[in-house]
Amino acid sequence: MTDSATTGILDAVTVPEGEGRPIPDAATREVIGHAPVHTVADLDRAIDAARAAQPAWNALGHTERSRLLHEIADDLEAHADELAELLSREQGKPLNGPNARFEVGACAAWTRSAADIALEPEVVFEDGPVRAEVHYDALGVVGAISPWNWPMMIAVWQIAPSLRMGNTVVSKPSEYTPLSVLALVEVFNRHLPPGVLTAISGDREVGAAIAAHPGFDKIMFTGSTATGRRIVESSANNLARLTLELGGNDAGIILPGTDVAAIAETLFWGIFINTGQTCASLKRLYVHDSLYDEVVDALAGLARQMPMGAGLSEDNVLGPLQNEKQFDVVTRLVDDARERGARIVTGGEPAPELGPLFYRATVVADIEDGAPLVDEEQFGPAIPVIRYSDVDDAVARANASEQGLGASVWSADPDAAVEVAKRLQAGTVWINNHGAINPFVPFGGVKASGYGQEFGAAGLKAVAAPKVISR
Incomplete structure (x- = not known):
């Protein structure tokens, strides 16, 4: 029909x-x-x-x-x-x-x-x-x-x-x-x-x-x-x-002193655009100790309020996983994070009342590199938020992936953000944004x-x- x-x-x-x-x-x-x-x-x-x-x-x-x-x-x-x-x-x-x-x-x-x-x-x-x-x-x-x-x-x-x-x-x-x-x-x-x-x-x-x-x-x-x-x-x-x-397992780094309220919605869509099914969406987020709880709470609040459902409804802005294979990938990675002791702040489960391939927008905290949800490209509505205290360590962890499509740096200090951006191994590094593309600006990846x-x-x-x- x-x-x-x-x-x-x-x-x-x-x-x-x-x-x-x-x-x-x-x-x-x-x-x-x-x-x-x-x-x-x-x-x-x-x-x-x-x-x-x-x-x-x-x-x-x-x-x-x-x-x-x-x-x-x-x-x-x-x-x-x-x-x-x-x-x-x-x-x-x-x-x-x-x-x-x-x-x-x-x-x-x-x-x-x-x-x-x-x-x-x-x-x-x-x-x-x-x-x-x-x-x-x-x-x-x-x-x-x-x-x-x-x-x-x-x-x-x-x-x-x-x-x-x-x-x-x-x-x-x-x-x-x-x-x-x-x-x-x-x-x-x-x-x-x-x-x-x-x-x-x-x-x-x-x-x-x-x-x-x-x-x-x-x-x-x-x-x-x-x-x-x-x-x-x-x-x-x-x-x-x-x-x-x-593929891209894009990292974002939020530097100390960033105005979380000012970036929250842009950050959310950098992660959850197309329900996370985007090669150059933000897949792992490194947040300084001083802002960690505030960022986690802001993302979780937005995730809870964004309408999800069938695409033809004018009210919805998040949809299903496109296919069963990808639904299974997201489910496996989030379940593994839970079993490792990570904190599922919001989501973390399917939404069967919406349809067979819907998975709730998910924010996962208290997780580290080495967990598959961090190391693998999840390509779905689930973001691991990783705590750091030293910027050099955050850059090293962001660069540890074999992939290098995109990355982002979030800061109230543009000069500091540019200095960090220069050190990230990615084809594109955005500042206070993620995934924004322009038909006149070259786009492509490095590494794998x-x-x-x-x-x-x-x-x-x-x-x-x-x-x-x-x-």
Whole structure:
């Protein structure tokens, strides 16, 4: 069954029952549509079509491709309500707050930014008549593998800059959220020539085939570190360029003297955005002794009052875990913390009265490094709050993770915060914020959180082939 508001977009992307895989509503588990089950043979055909379409698409030039991207952004905005409601049902995030409507708006914003960012040839050497310039050409065909937590937005991060630079794209959504990305691609394809962008809704076999396929010139992947390592191995034979945005166990450090009341709500959303299911959300929080109890109480108070429930309710701002596997991860990590003697300040249990995959917003205190809830990426609505007394020790513990996607420093003293930020091993360090991203500011991880950058001019260069012209 489908809601009337989403029927139009669903009709364009779903297949009849019996011909596809049922996709449940994340909150109610009611089937909302059936996703096509594409195969490796379908992938081969999509790559062939992309390869054939790429020269003409590239020949259009930046001005025409940018004009089409602006048309697409306009169309995304025109269908924002339909897209947000489908996204809310399939992924689980509520319409309001930094959730479904926010995500669809971000799709339009990132599409426009990909169209508008200037990327002129760079003069890197000039001495009299001798001159060397770096130009950026299309790579060819891009394979884009996106995750289930921000399915539309992250797909756009991969698709829009690739198209702007003259590449064609084959996009594979997560098996958990295919309909949202199929709907997104449906809107894009109302403005693009055939073969320029194709979505392949397949299983893990199809994803593995993308990484190893000789028809791709570039692979973009957002997902787990373990899968990222497999993609690196699989791509060795064809030497496709890679952009990997992998897992993050982001640390935050609250310095002494911080005004807790002033930062509390921003801190809360840095942790619990998308019910904690965000690669670059704050996953472990180190708080100085002098502020520890105040921070724990502030977070717990906000966690208790934030409305949680089905996404289509206009009142809710926290939703369910998207799938059973992630629900089980969060449950295991919080139960382990309890068994270790950590203090469950609020939450710490499922909310079955809301639905089968809801887990209450959870604040865990009196816990140390070494507990799985601290050392592993929980990717859900549970935050461990760790006490520290020495800033150098807090920095060392924050850096002890193999991952380094994001981090944050919270302080009333901007200069002190910057000094600590310089010492943290992360691709982005925010001050008095966490997870705030900008389409014009490069974003990417270090260590086991991947490599390559997205957004801004750096993101355009990442989906292009640099060519030096010397004269």
